[in-house]
Amino acid sequence: EICRRLMTEPAAQCLAGFKVLISAGPTREPLDPVRYITNRSSGKMGYALAAAALKAGAKVTLVSGPVSLPSPANVELISVETAAQMHAAVLSEAAEHDIYIGAAAVADYSPVLPEQQKIKKQAGQTTLILQKTRDILAEVAQLPNRPFTVGFAAETHDLEQYALDKLARKKLDMIAANWVGRDLGGFDSEQNALQVFWKNGRKDFAMTDKNHLAEQLIGLIAERMEHKKI
């Protein structure tokens, strides 16, 4: 009931006493000391979630890839660069937290054996061998004493289908899905809209600024956690 109120009254301390772990931003997967593969991600949604969780009374740990955002006050910030570093940081923290929100855009693939020296231009064409990175979200959800685990899905097509598949396959408690590569919302924007799914449930949040959206999502997470306990 307190949590339901949070969705309209963000100041309610509905996560007081809870520890929340949030991952945010992109990762960088080096090809060599100069070049890297990355994802479009400003980190804004993850940082907004950290601020909203703090406002709701939680103790917040933020694992962040490289972003151009100011470090949030009163949040424990762990800065990482690669998917492997983010995996290590999140997995070492997750069991100590009540809630994990995976809002980072972690690289799915990483170059095999990055070169120690800058690669010189050679042939007109070249190929790059990539290997899948470890699945942070799925590994957190498999921990024996797992936190309430929330994933994100950013898709250019078949959003609901991919989100529901990811929710079930990775055994998440909740998934927040948003469109990318469209006119409004997503990684290049101050705004976003979310379709949030859990087992047998769904809630849509309309396009709004990411701070407001984060407060709505934190409220919903608190509400669903209460529900799960009962």
Added chain:
Amino acid sequence: EICRRLMTEPAAQCLAGFKVLISAGPTREPLDPVRYITNRSSGKMGYALAAAALKAGAKVTLVSGPVSLPSPANVELISVETAAQMHAAVLSEAAEHDIYIGAAAVADYSPVLPEQQKIKKQAGQTTLILQKTRDILAEVAQLPNRPFTVGFAAETHDLEQYALDKLARKKLDMIAANWVGRDLGGFDSEQNALQVFWKNGRKDFAMTDKNHLAEQLIGLIAERMEHKKI
């Protein structure tokens, strides 16, 4: 003589009446709407060169990849994202300018046919086919009415050898070389040091902040241009 003075007195208007074109920042080569390959480059050196050229009295055009720097005042800013867009912007402007300084970290390779939809995770390993991008610096240097053409070389090893080879092979008027991936200087730093080469000449600038370094390099360019005319 005025130009030699500029190297200690940066306010001297030694590029008054000249038009300077500068490229800065990284480019992004999309794999799909979400993922891209890029280079480590803050754009600071290019933006500092734009400010220094402006201070020296030049009319400045800045072609910039995506950076987190404020847009400079009194400079014509052309924002681009990919190597192909940077090529198009620089080549359409170069012949109208007296000096071209290629300070951007343009991607050497770009994925063949980026996917229109977000690629889904599949196999444990995958390969990416990359093709060489067009050589902006070499093409500018081959223009019939070419500007005074200055390149940069950022290397992790054999710096002088690569710089001299690039100077000769691309027929540049000057090349400014700096180490990357070391403790001091380069793309992650406010500071840098440069070894500058031209045909039968060389000047070293010691480690200093990028604004001061840019003023020194602009002074040297103005001096070498005078010398070339005579």
